[in-house]
Amino acid sequence: MIRRNRRPDWRRIKTLRSYTIEEAANALHVHRNAVRYWIKKCALPVLIDRRPHLIHGAELVAFLRHRRKARRRKCEPGQFFCLKCREPQTPAAAMVDYQAISASRGALVGICPVCETLMRRFVSRVHLDAVARESGLQVTHRQESLTDTAMPAPDCHLDIED
Numbered sequence: 001m002i003r004r005n006r007r008p009d010w011r012r013i014k015t016l017r018s019y020t021i022e023e024a025a026n027a028l029h030v031h032r033n034a035v036r037y038w039i040k041k042c043a044l045p046v047l048i049d050r051r052p053h054l055i056h057g058a059e060l061v062a063f064l065r066h067r068r069k070a071r072r073r074k075c076e077p078g079q080f081f082c083l084k085c086r087e088p089q090t091p092a093a094a095m096v097d098y099q100a101i102s103a104s105r106g107a108l109v110g111i112c113p114v115c116e117t118l119m120r121r122f123v124s125r126v127h128l129d130a131v132a133r134e135s136g137l138q139v140t141h142r143q144e145s146l147t148d149t150a151m152p153a154p155d156c157h158l159d160i161e162d
Contacts, residue, residue, distance in 0.1 A: 008034075010064035018047070018054040028064075038063065077134050080119035082112040089114060098128060 008028035013019070021039075025032040038044040039053070044063045047054040075081055075088040082089045091110025100106045106128070108121045123131050 007068070008064055010061045010068075013057050013061050013064070015058040015061055017057045019057060019060065020052045020054060024055050024060060042067070080108070080110055080112075080121045082115065082117065082119050084115045084117045085112060087114075089119065091119065092116075096132075100125070 008030050012027050012029075013024070019027065021032050021035045025035045028035075035044075035055075039046055039055075042063070044055065045059050047056070073081075073088055078094070079088040079090050081087075089112045092113040096108045096110045098106050099109055101122075104125050106123060106125055108123055108128075108131070110119050110121075111117070112119050
C-alpha cells in the first residue's frame with residue numbers, strides 16, 4: 001500500500017524524464033486523481049497529442065514549486081503562526097509569555113484570538129527584548145515555582161507540635 005502525502009515532494013521528480021499520470025502519482029505518493037485534477041483545474045501542462053498523456057518532469061517540478069510558494073504566508077512582526085487556523089495571527093490582547101527552554105533559548109507563547117489555541121514562537125534570549133520592541137508585544141516572564149528556586153521557602157503554616 002502506498003502512503004499518501006498531503007504535500008507532494010517535488011524533489012522526487014527527475015526533471016529530464018517524462019511521466020505518465022500513474023507514474024507521477026506513484027513518485028509523489030499522491031492519488032492519480034490528484035494529478036488529473038492538477039491537469040484539469042490547475043493548468044499542469046501535459047503532452048496531449050498522444051496517449052497516455054505525458055508530463056515533462058521539469059514542468060511538474062516547476063508546477064509543484066510554484067504551488068507550494070503560492071500557499072506560503074509570511075508572519076509580520078508581532079504575529080505568530082497558528083497551526084490550527086493555518087494563518088498568521090496576532091496574539092489576543094497583544095499579551096505574550098516567555099517560557100525559558102534553556103539558558104540561551106525560550107519560547108514566546110500567546111493565545112490565538114480566533115480559535116483560542118496556544119501559539120509559540122521560538123526566540124533567543126539575547127534577541128528577546130528586540131523582538132518584543134519591534135512587535136509591540138508585552139512580554140511577561142513566568143513566575144518561578146518552589147522547585148525553580150535555589151532556596152525554597154519553608155512552609156510556616158505546617159508547624160506540627162508533638
